[in-house]
Amino acid sequence: xxxxxxxxxxxxxxxxxxxxxxxxxxxxxxxxxxxxxxxxxxxxxxxxxxxxxxxxxxxxxxxxxxxxxxxxxxxxxxxxxxxxxxxxxxxxxxxxxxxxxxxxxxxxxxxxxxxxxxxxxxxxxxxxxxxxxxxxxxxxxxxxxxxxxxxxxxxxxxxxxxxxxxxxxxxxxxxxxxxxxxxxxxxxxxxxxxxxxxxxxxxxxxxxxxxxxxxxxxxxxxxxxxxxxxxxxxxxxxxxxxxxxxxxxxxxxxxxxxxxxxxxxxxxxxxxxxxxxxxxxxxxxxxxxxxxxxxxxxxxxxxxxxxxxxxxxxxxxxxxxxxxxxxxxxxxxxxxxx
Amino acid sequence: xxxxxxxxxxxxxxxxxxxxxxxxxxxxxxxxxxxxxxxxxxxxxxxxxxxxxxxxxxxxxxxxxxxxxxxxxxxxxxxxxxxxxxxxxxxxxxxxxxxxxxxxxxxxxxxxxxxxxxxxxxxxxxxxxxxxxxxxxxxxxxxxxxxxxxxxxxxxxxxxxxxxxxxxxxxxxxxxxxxxxxxxxxxxxxxxxxxxxxxxxxxxxxxxxxxxxxxxxxxxxxxxxxxxxxxxxxxxxxxxxxxxxxxxxxxxxxxxxxxxxxxxxxxxxxxxxxxxxxxxxxxxxxxxxxxxxxxxxxxxxxxxxxxxxxxxxxxxxxxxxxxxxxxxxxx
Numbered sequence: 327x328x329x330x331x332x333x334x335x336x337x338x339x340x341x342x343x344x345x346x347x348x349x350x351x352x353x354x355x356x357x358x359x360x361x362x363x364x365x366x367x368x369x370x371x372x373x374x375x376x377x378x379x380x381x382x383x384x385x386x387x388x389x390x391x392x393x394x395x396x397x398x399x400x401x402x403x404x405x406x407x408x409x410x411x412x413x414x415x416x417x418x419x420x421x422x423x424x425x426x427x428x429x430x431x432x433x434x435x436x437x438x439x440x441x442x443x444x445x446x447x448x449x450x451x452x453x454x455x456x457x458x459x460x461x462x463x464x465x466x467x468x469x470x471x472x473x474x475x476x477x478x479x480x481x482x483x484x485x486x487x488x489x490x491x492x493x494x495x496x497x498x499x500x501x502x503x504x505x506x507x508x509x510x511x512x513x514x515x516x517x518x519x520x521x522x523x524x525x526x527x528x529x530x531x532x533x534x535x536x537x538x539x540x541x542x543x544x545x546x547x548x549x550x551x552x553x554x555x556x557x558x559x560x561x562x563x564x565x566x567x568x569x570x571x572x573x574x575x576x577x578x579x580x581x582x583x584x585x586x587x588x589x590x591x592x593x594x595x596x597x598x599x600x601x602x603x604x605x606x607x608x609x610x611x612x613x614x615x616x617x618x619x620x621x622x623x624x625x626x627x628x629x630x631x632x633x634x635x636x637x638x639x640x641x642x643x644x645x646x647x648x649x650x651x652x653x654x655x656x657x658x659x660x661x662x663x664x
Numbered sequence: 665x666x667x668x669x670x671x672x673x674x675x676x677x678x679x680x681x682x683x684x685x686x687x688x689x690x691x692x693x694x695x696x697x698x699x700x701x702x703x704x705x706x707x708x709x710x711x712x713x714x715x716x717x718x719x720x721x722x723x724x725x726x727x728x729x730x731x732x733x734x735x736x737x738x739x740x741x742x743x744x745x746x747x748x749x750x751x752x753x754x755x756x757x758x759x760x761x762x763x764x765x766x767x768x769x770x771x772x773x774x775x776x777x778x779x780x781x782x783x784x785x786x787x788x789x790x791x792x793x794x795x796x797x798x799x800x801x802x803x804x805x806x807x808x809x810x811x812x813x814x815x816x817x818x819x820x821x822x823x824x825x826x827x828x829x830x831x832x833x834x835x836x837x838x839x840x841x842x843x844x845x846x847x848x849x850x851x852x853x854x855x856x857x858x859x860x861x862x863x864x865x866x867x868x869x870x871x872x873x874x875x876x877x878x879x880x881x882x883x884x885x886x887x888x889x890x891x892x893x894x895x896x897x898x899x900x901x902x903x904x905x906x907x908x909x910x911x912x913x914x915x916x917x918x919x920x921x922x923x924x925x926x927x928x929x930x931x932x933x934x935x936x937x938x939x940x941x942x943x944x945x946x947x948x949x950x951x952x953x954x955x956x957x958x959x960x961x962x963x964x965x966x967x968x969x970x971x972x973x974x975x976x977x978x979x980x981x982x983x984x985x986x987x988x989x990x991x992x993x994x995x
Contacts, residue, residue: 378856516923516927517939517940517944519926523928523937523939524937542855542856545885545930545934548930548934549937569933583856584931586859586860587856587931588886588888588889589885589888589930590884590887590888590927592888594888604825
């Protein structure tokens with residue numbers, strides 16, 4: 327089973343779950359951060375995970391790299407079971423799967439120069455000469471558009487955009503195949519954000535990298551991602567090609583998210599008719615479909631039964647009993663489970 | 665927003681400076697703009713453009729050491745705020761001019777209930793009995809649509825979500841029926857669905873209370889959704905001032921146009937995404953001439969020498985600080 331799944335994508339995640347025990351307070355609670363999440367990233371493509379704070383998107387990203395140990399589910403990277411890997415095998419996988427964080431400043435040691443930061447992973451993972459290590463680090467610096475002189479400076483001497491370039495260079499030194507990017511441009515100003523997006527696009531083309539790209543910004547994912555998974559309260563509620571998901575959303579939550587995103591065009595001011603409520607706490611999610619208390623299309627079924635993820639012929643899937651765009655009739659299974 | 669009415673707030677030639685290494689450097693330079701009654705004026709710019717410093721200058725909330733309003737006038741209600749004593753200013757702050765911030769948690773007192781905090785503001789500025797102030801606090805919580813307000817009145821800030829805290833801040837800002845609301849990135853820390861709710865509510869309250877809103881943001885999408893007029897700031901200056909329709913339909917300053925071109929859009933496939941090369945100058949490395957010239961693709965030789973003025977360009981009310989644009993050199 328795992329083998330056949332492994333061949334369908336560079337990274338294949340099946341039924342991933344992660345629960346956290348929340349201690350303290352009058353009673354212990356369980357936060358269901360990620361519930362039964364499945365997706366795959368074909369080689370050389372970019373999959374976006376989008377959703378609001380607390381939807382579990384960053385937990386998924388970290389669980390894929392086992393920076394957080396998942397509770398259950400399978401993660402297969404290039405045919406290898408990531409969850410079963412230990413010791414040398416795990417180290418080998420980590421070299422091929424790298425992460426770029428939102429704020430590189432908090433992931434760079436303030437007392438070490440950029441050269442030290444870039445060379446350390448090479449020393450850990452590769453058995454090559456110091457000269458070769460130095461050359462590799464300098465090549466990564468050049469690739470992200472930073473001058474060689476910058477190598478011997480400290481993190482505080484750089485602007486936010488430059489620091490993100492350093493964070494990317496550090497992910498690149500080991501020549502990874504998959505990059506997990508967790509909100510890589512969210513902390514940057516628009517003009518700098520575009521520079522970093524263009525840099526990532528260039529790297530993706532030149533190196534044929536696969537990306538798992540976590541973002542809350544629909545504009546950014548529209549630009550960067552081939553496919554999107556929309557998450558709500560720990561589950562994927564919609565998955566499909568980026569343009570399909572954003573232009574013809576099937577799930578009412580995706581539509582709400584899209585309609586809430588402010589478009590830079592005053593002629594497109596939206597009469598925000600009915601946005602109600604906030605995301606409920608993941609310690610106590612509503613029964614049935616977790617989105618039903620905020621949903622304009624909800625009916626009684628929605629508060630009883632969790633809708634399964636059903637797929638259209640177009641490869642666009644959604645977990646909703648009553649999806650948008652009159653998807654009935656064109657569905658292959660259970661999208662309309664009345 | 666008739667052109668005959670008097671501005672609610674009139675800023676003239678404001679220059680605010682910070683001291684770095686014993687020298688004073690301007691963070692806001694020759695800023696002139698007026699806020700009309702019932703108008704929402706968006707001030708948009710990237711980090712370090714001086715937009716927040718402008719708001720802090722208006723309310724005189726700059727740190728007492730290392731920062732100063734060097735020159736200029738801030739005219740409000742017949743008085744120049746820049747010249748008022750701290751005591752006179754306190755009577756205005758939170759009363760006829762209120763402000764809300766990006767992170768409400770840092771502006772709320774964690775050891776006081778929400779009801780007591782709102783009531784305190786009312787008693788300080790308007791006097792009256794505690795019970796009356798508390799009743800007014802309850803009314804305000806209802807007005808900003810906080811669910812079960814009677815019990816929430818007795819809750820502490822940490823018991824509220826981010827969106828709810830911002831609503832509490834808005835309620836508190838409204839407590840004294842301000843004429844002007846300064847909103848500094850009020851929705852930046854919020855998720856988009858909550859941002860949409862808060863923006864809608866701010867707009868409704870603006871109408872209901874007859875306020876003018878100075879809305880500071882870095883997000884051009886938000887600007888397009890809420891503003892009547894827009895001031896684009898770069899390196900401490902307004903580089904373009906226009907109605908929201910004109911600004912998005914026909915951006916005149918190269919920086920405004922570049923900013924729009926650098927913004928990826930969710931509503932359509934973006935054909936091109938053009939980053940702006942380089943970075944914005946810092947206070948101590950401000951270039952002579954036009955501050956944007958080093959990054960500008962329409963730069964001419966004179967741009968790095970002469971500092972351009974903010975001047976009308978064709979359409980009434982559309983001002984731009986670009987000598988190339990004003991002499992028709994960008995066709």
